[in-house]
Amino acid sequence: MRNQRNALGLIISIMFVVFAAGCSQQPSASSTTEEEEPSTPVMVENVEGGSLDVKKEIVGNLVPETQANVTPKVQGELVSLNVKKGDTVQKGDVLGKIDDESLREQVELRQIGLQQAQAQLEQAKLSRQTAQNGLKSAQNQLEQANISIEQGKKGYDTGMTDSDLNVDNARIQWEDAKENVEKLANLYREGAIPYQDYQAAIDGEKQARIALEQAQLAAENSENTEDIQMLESQKKAAEIGIADAKENIKNAENSVQQAQNGVQQAQTELEQARSQLNDPVLYAPLTGEVTSISNKVGEMVSSANPFATIVSLTPATVRAQVSSEQLSLFTKGETVDVIIPSIDETREATVSYVAAASEDNGLFTVEVTLPNEDKVLKPGMVTKIAVTTSVVDNALLVPTEAVVEANDEAMIYVVENDRAVQKDVEIVEMQSDVTAVSGDFSAGDTVIVKGQGTLNDGSLVRIMEGDE
Known part of the structure; x- marks a missing residue:
């Protein structure tokens, strides 16, 4: 590496000499035979004092953040x-x-299913109401039978007045039952209630009519001792009617619950079908x-x-694998430089991940994150992570291209009174751009960085500006 730099410096120096020789071949205005001492064109920079960060470059690849x-x-x-x-x-x-056509069809089908389930629920509620009305009717019949029995047991002292009262009560029950039959008949014809509900009303009317006939018969035969037995039979029939009505209510409640479950399921299926409309x-x-x-x-x-x-391109992530010796160079949250050769840029990055265990190959994974707002960095790009391995403090710093190495010795040329003065140096640490050295010179001295390849100690030099 150093030999390549010296060769490059030599080539540049030769070019400067050729240029200077060309300039010196102009005709002289003086007829004197004395020739002026030729000067070598050089370029210079100042020696600086300070610290040098010794960096190590580790190859990594850009990978997608996500x-x-x-x-x-x-x-x-x-x-x-x-x-x-x-x-x-x-x-x-x-x-x-x-394409979402099939999904829209499913939504329409689920809407129809929900409407059907809601209609079944309403029908179940009507059936429950009919069963509850049947229970009330049977309870009234039982109450009437108990009253009739109590009156029959009192004997004949109540006279025909009680018999007439029983007939009136029975007639009221029968008229109520007939009215209920007419009401449910209309509902049944409209399809609002099932046939069994309508038939139950007919049976209730029939029972009420029989009760009226029995009351009338009792009034006519108020002196008949067998009336009590007949009333007991009526009571028994009313108790059976109550038991049947309660069973009907129980069945109706079950039907309502099933219908409610059906509505809930239909609503869930509709919501699911609607949510799937966003899936396409x-x-x-x-x-x-x-x-x-x-x-x-x-x-x-x-x-x-x-x-x-x-x-995801922002931020960009560089991933590298390092040895156990290099692992200590990385600390999470630390700032490092990332060199991207393909775009000739160096960007500042932050260490975002340091593996706690090695991979199967024995290496440790580290990752650094760097900004990529311009979206220039792409996954797969090869990069170099520059990490500081050590620091040289209180050193004299010269451009690396200023150092001339020959025969295992190193030197630089400083400019004093337009002449190149050779200074032997000891290289403390050499980096690609800057080298820390020690020697008999000071910070602020002018060091030759181009054109020194053909110089000798004491050569006359001419400092060229950057645009010459």
Whole structure:
């Protein structure tokens, strides 16, 4: 490496000598035979004093900060595509859409199913109300029978007045039952109630009519001692009617509960169908660059294969593998330099990850993060992470190209009174751009950085400016 630098310096020095010789070949205005001492054109910089960070470069690769596959949730034909490979997208952007006709049909079917379930619930509630009315009617019949029995047991002292009262009560019950039959008949013809509810009302009217006939018969035969037995039979029938009515209510309650469950299930299925209407839309899961698209409009897509891949470019991440000796050079949160040769840039980065254990190959993974707002850094680029291994304090610093090495010795040339003065130096630490040295010179001295390849100690030099 040092020999290459010396060779380059020699070539540049020769060019300067040729240039100077060309200039000196102009005709002399003086006729004297004396020739002026030629000067060598050189370029210079100042010696600086300070500290030199000794850096080590470790090769790494740019990797995506985040990478995500866009996988369709449903299968179908791709009907629209809004992006192409290489596009930059924002999180939530619509990338494309899948045909949703079948899903819309499912929503319509679920809506019809919900309407049917709601109608069944209303019918079940009507049946329950009919059963509750039947229970009230049977309870009234039982109450009437008890009253009739009590009056019969009192004997004949109540006279015909009590018998007439029983007939009046029985007639009222029968008229109520007839009215109920007429009401339910209309509902049954309209399809609002099932036949069994209508038949139960007819049976109730029949029982009330029988009770009226029995009351009338009792009034006519108030002196008949067998009336008590007949009233006991009526009581028994009323008790059976109550038991049947309670069973009907129980069955009706079960029907209502089942219908309510059916409505809830239909509502859930409808909500699920509606939520799936959003599944055919393909959204960007993150902000980044589209690196691949697998399908074209008109092709079938499914969850079996990713539709597209998106990688996040900001911030950029460099990943490298280091040995156990190099691992100590990295501390999470520390600032390092990243050199990107492909774009000839160096950017500041932060150590974001240091592995606690080695990989199978015995190396440790480290990652550094650096800004990439201009999106210039791409995954796969080769980089170099420059980390400080040591620091040389209180050193004299010269450009590395100023150092001339020959025969295992090193020297520099400083300019004093337009002449090159050779100074032997000891190299403390050499870097690609700057070298820390020690020797008989001071910070602020002018050191030759170009043109020193042909110089000798004491050579006359001419300092060239940068634009010459």
